[in-house]
Amino acid sequence: MSLPENIGKFVSRLINTVKSESADWQKAHQPDLDRLKEEKRVAELELRQRLELMEIRFSEECKRTRLEEERQTENFSEFLASIDEMKANMLEYYGTMPKPIALMIHHHAAELLKEAWHNPDARERLQKQTRFTSLMLTITEDLTELGRDGGPKALPEKTIAFIQNKLE
């Protein structure tokens, strides 16, 4: 008998043995197998249900996140617009103030706003938020004083002092 025929016979014998062993084992453990099948079916149902609930929760969360981001962007754009408006007001009310000073105040405010919103460190962010609020309050104070005192002022002194204090 040739070598390939020997190998073929050996393989077929092996397959037959494995098949019969498997059939015997299945016969002996049929109740257990049925129970496992049922448990698997129930587990799959449960999983599907949990996944459906999860999907609903996730889509709600995504919707919330999207809305929150839109709200934040809107607020941010309002702050940016308020900085632009502040610059225009300064140039209007302080007639003799050199324009670069107004531009410098605008730049400083924008930098602070960026830090207050985008700094990864929460503590730093809070500090910058406080500082930004103080700067805007100081600017408002300067502009209010200008209207109240009536006397013409060349520069928003408090605002400049506030910025210089930071720079020093």
Added chain:
Amino acid sequence: MPHSFSELSLIYVSFSMLALYAPAVLCALGLAFFLYRRHTRLERRQQKHQRIRHAITDKGLDKRKRMALAAQRRNIRELAKLVHGQLKQHERALTPYQNQRTSAFVERSVITVDFDRLYALHSLLAASDATQVSPAVETFFEHTR
């Protein structure tokens, strides 16, 4: 009937190749399956959700950053316009090289939103008269190099 060398070698080489490569392929497949099944379906969905949420927040952050940059650029462009005016005023007092270099510096400052240095240049040009402006600009570039 005795087998020829070529017949035998064909069988043995094929089997030895199978014996060598099959375990490696099986191991790779097993590893891939293990890595895939390491997390449950629920965990994988959770991770996907986290990725989607991060993408939403990143997009929002990116948009706000771009808005801030645009506002700052608008502001610094106004300063650049003033500096260009000053340069025109001092055109004769500066060498062509200094003129060109200063203009390039102004453009670069607008692109990189380098307000502080542009403001410094503006102050310098404002404080210098026709005789002082050329050495002043030279000194400025020496310091900002």
